[in-house]
Amino acid sequence: MKKEELLRKSLLLGVGVASFAQDKVGKTVQELLKKGHISRAEGQKLVRKVVAEAQTSGKRIAGVMQSELNRVLKIGGASSHSAKKANKKKK
Numbered sequence: 001m002k003k004e005e006l007l008r009k010s011l012l013l014g015v016g017v018a019s020f021a022q023d024k025v026g027k028t029v030q031e032l033l034k035k036g037h038i039s040r041a042e043g044q045k046l047v048r049k050v051v052a053e054a055q056t057s058g059k060r061i062a063g064v065m066q067s068e069l070n071r072v073l074k075i076g077g078a079s080s081h082s083a084k085k086a087n088k089k090k091k
Helices: 003-035 040-090
Strands: none
Touching: 003 040
């Protein structure tokens, strides 16, 4: 898999995490509103807070994946370079 494709997928993962969190917290807030446990303003504040935290987590996940990808590519490039040197010496 190409670096760009992996990065794109990691970013989509971050977006998916935020979307999933918003959906789940939205449903939970609706239930709490129906039961009268929270006000509409409290529900909106809760949704915004959870979505912001999910977005932050998604960005963190994407950053970790990018760092790991860079590390793997660097190792792969170094070992590939070493293998080429070894093959040249054999000839």
